[in-house]
Amino acid sequence: MIGTLALGLLVGLVMALTGAGGGVLAVPLLVFTTGLAVQEVSPIGLLAVGLAATLGAALGLRAGQVRYKAAMLMGFVGLLLSPLGFWVAQRVDTKVLGLAFAAVLLWVAFNAFRSSGNSELNVIDAPPDAEKSKCPCIRNPVTGRFIWTWPCARALIFSGATAGFLSGLLGVGGGFVLVPALQRFTNLTVQSITVTSLAVIAIVSSFGVLNSMNAGAFNYEIGITFSAAALTGMLGGRLVSDKLPTPHLKKAFGAMCLVVAGLMLIKNLA
Incomplete structure (x- = not known):
């Protein structure tokens, strides 16, 4: 129980500080602490990530930072692709999914370390009209x-589709896809990218959770405990997110992903 609470706090904190990575860390960490298979913990991770994302997006919407039309478009497309990912997950061996998770974590870590050295993306209060002439979304x-x-x-649409498919396949929110995509394709500020990503995650996560509950495959005891802790972590992270240097946050997140990826590789190759 204590381990589940600690992991939930960590996931909520990561989502508040980065807008990404909560789900991609939640599922493998739950696998290690609960002993359940990826398919069993995926809906638990989705519920926690979805609720925390909803809270973060609501706070961002109130502050006028969420680009809600873009979030609705990406979320709708993600919902269409999520069932396909879920269907594939039910027909793939658990070890294969574990290795897929490790590969995703390695990619996320690489992206985190790479972007931590990009000064343009690390300016939290960058002006909203910063020049990005090559961005398709201005x-x-x-x-x-x-x-x-x-x-x-x-x-x-492409970003939302990718996030939706991976949400159904691995039980992740898709923030690790959405944040880099929004950084690349838009000229939004870092705050706006974070909360817009959270809004999409909140939409996309709903399918996996509801589908699992209807199928009777949801562990309510772990799910409720983990989700409550994630919400607490999200609130705490929002209080300090503007006070912490973005490059250091990205490096710390990347290091966490590397460690968890290594553990997943050892577990599934042993």
Whole structure:
């Protein structure tokens, strides 16, 4: 029980500080602490990540930082692809899913370390109209809203589809896909990227949780404990997120992903 609470706090804190990585860390860590298979802990991770993301997105929406139309587009596409990922997960060996998780964690760690050295992405209070001439999604300098074009919509659809499929396949929120995608395809500030990512995660996570509950495959005792701790971690992280240097946060997150990836490789190759 104590281990589940500690992991939930960690996941909520990671989501608050980075907008990504909560789900990708939640599932493998739950596998180690509970002894359950990836397929069994995936809906627990999704519930915790989804609730924490909903809270973070609501706070961001109140602050006017969520690009809600973009989040709805990505979330809707993600919901369409999530059932496909879930269907594949039920037909894949547990060890194969574990190795897939390790590969994802290694990619996330690489991306975290790479972006930690990018000064442009580390300026938390970067001006909203910062020049990114090659981005397909540019905001109107007057209204602050996206200037919608087909390249912009296409980039967001692809991002949402990828996050949705991985959500169904691995039980992750997809923030580790959404945050780098929004950094690459938009000229949003870091705060806006974080909370917009959380809004998409909140939408996409709903399918996996509801589907698992309907199938009677959800462990309510672990799920409720873990989710409550994740919400607490999210609230605590929001209080300190603006006071911590982004490069250090990314490096710490990348190091965590490397450690967990190594443990997953050992577990599934042994």
